[in-house]
Amino acid sequence: MKVRKWWKRMVILDLLLAGLLFLRTCQGYEESLQASVQYDQENREQTQDSVPTDQSQSGGKLVALTFDDGPDPRYTEKLLDGLKERGVKATFFVTGANASKYPEIVKRIQEEGHLIGNHTYHHIQLTAANGEQFRNEIVSTNEVIREITGEDTEYIRPPYGSWNKKYEEELNMFPVLWSIDPRDWCSDDADCIVRNTVSKIKEGDIILMHDQYKSSVIAALEIVDRLQKDGYVFVTVEELLLD
Ligand SMILES: [Zn+2]
Structure with a gap:
């Protein structure tokens, strides 16, 4: 017990x-x-x-301006002047044909800290029948960009947004579409283009524009002025996507 x-x-x-x-x-x-x-x-x-980012420096909302189809000998440099004055970085999706015609403008785009992307050589739309041609247009445009800038680009804006994912791995290209299309190519009314953009803008937006129209350049700089006042910060699509 x-x-x-x-x-x-x-x-x-x-x-x-x-x-x-x-x-x-x-x-x-x-x-x-x-x-x-x-x-x-x-x-x-x-x-x-x-490692301060642009956003932490300014506390701003990031957005990206993108310009397709250039460079243009009449308007691209006016746009570059305006962007420089405002401390804005943008992205230019150039065609191989225009880049090889105006290499000095492409060089200036690079030197001023903007991002350069591919927009095919002859601005062709990918269809079910032209895959091989489309692929060659991307490759030849990459070659033109590399010859001028000494750097490879990883970004492509496929004309009309037609894309096939297989090219991403095959060509190591990242497609960049857009979230705001003010349809600047079909209006010479800069005020209308500005209204169409600022009324819809939100953080993270990618704005689609074209730098071969006078009205687009006027509108783009006005968009920058208005949105900077509202606390937006303009960055390249690469900075936006990596944020
Ligand atoms: Zn285009």
Whole structure:
């Protein structure tokens, strides 16, 4: 009897000790978890401090202006002047044909920090029947861009938005479509183009425009002026997509 009682007490004592140890372990685990979360947060804050992004510098909402079909000898440089004055970076999807005709403008686009993308050589639309030609147009335009800038481009705006995912891996190209189309190509009314854009704009939008119309250049700079006042920051599509 005595032995059984003693044995019972030992079991109860053991259980109590085990319980206490368990509680201490849990507490220790929570403390170390809290410490690691805090460490992560501090680390993140330090990283953010050391690598400021455009957004953190300005607290702005990022949007991207894109210009297709150029470069154009009449208007692209006027647009570049206006963008420079306003500290804006944009993206230019050039055709191979125009880039090879006006390489000095392509070079200036690059030198002023804008992003250059591919818009096929002759502005062709991908169809079920012309896959091989479409592919060759992308490759030849990439070659023209590389010859002028010394750099490869990974971005393509497929004319009319027609695309096949197989080219992404095959050619290492990333398609960039758009979220706002003010249809600047069918109106010479700059005010109308501005209204069509600013009335719809939201953070993260990609605006589709064309730099071979005077009205588009006037409208684009007016869009920048209005949206900058509202806290928008204009970046290249690469910066927008990586954000
Ligand atoms: Zn186009």
